[in-house]
Amino acid sequence: MRETTYRLEPQLLKDLVEAKADLARHGIVIVRAVETELEPAIMTSVRDVMSSSPKLLSSLREEELDEFLGKVRKTAMGSAIELRDLYVRLLSKLGTEFVGDLAKDLEGIGQLFKWSRIQKTTEEVSRLLEKKGFGSVVLAGPGDVSEAFKMELDEKWTAAFERFRALVIQAANEISRQDAQEAAQAPKAKKNPKRG
Numbered sequence: 001m002r003e004t005t006y007r008l009e010p011q012l013l014k015d016l017v018e019a020k021a022d023l024a025r026h027g028i029v030i031v032r033a034v035e036t037e038l039e040p041a042i043m044t045s046v047r048d049v050m051s052s053s054p055k056l057l058s059s060l061r062e063e064e065l066d067e068f069l070g071k072v073r074k075t076a077m078g079s080a081i082e083l084r085d086l087y088v089r090l091l092s093k094l095g096t097e098f099v100g101d102l103a104k105d106l107e108g109i110g111q112l113f114k115w116s117r118i119q120k121t122t123e124e125v126s127r128l129l130e131k132k133g134f135g136s137v138v139l140a141g142p143g144d145v146s147e148a149f150k151m152e153l154d155e156k157w158t159a160a161f162e163r164f165r166a167l168v169i170q171a172a173n174e175i176s177r178q179d180a181q182e183a184a185q186a187p188k189a190k191k192n193p194k195r196g
Helices: 010-051 054-058 062-093 099-112 115-131 147-185
Strands: none
Touching: 010 054, 010 062, 010 115, 010 147, 062 099, 062 115, 099 147, 115 147
16 A cells, blocks of 8 residues: 555545554455365264265265265365465465555455355366265355354454445545646646747
8 A cells, every 4th residue: 555655634545554464454354264164064063964964975985985085075165275375375465565556456355255156166076976966055144164264254353354345435535636736736737838
């Protein structure tokens, strides 16, 4: 947010910096939960899905079952890591983009930090299960990962994001206003050109 350092009122700048730090803090908690809690939650659902089809489960030889679960776990872990990396990239944008650019990007960032995007990490695992004749992974909401994750995603992150977005929009509007004012004050042409 380089342009904010010299163009914004001190209080707005202070609020913006604090809101960014607060949002980043909640974002880091979400990233850690994705990294450590999402794959175990997916695997718990996998076991539930498989045990709900005991006949199909018993038809798998022990080594076949071990190999399949290893592949499923690897896929779940890969999906969680991919999401974690996406979130890390998005969080790093918060401090490096100009306010005007950031204001445009925040809507997309907000959409990606939602349960609907997190839930997509189960799709590849579900495909593997379905190929074997089992049902899909069922994670109904962030509470299926953990109650702490649900509170972080649905409450703390959401409140911090809305506050930060409002301040970014306010700052972007102020910078646009200053740009327009400077453009209006700039000389458009020489009023009295010299005569030869």
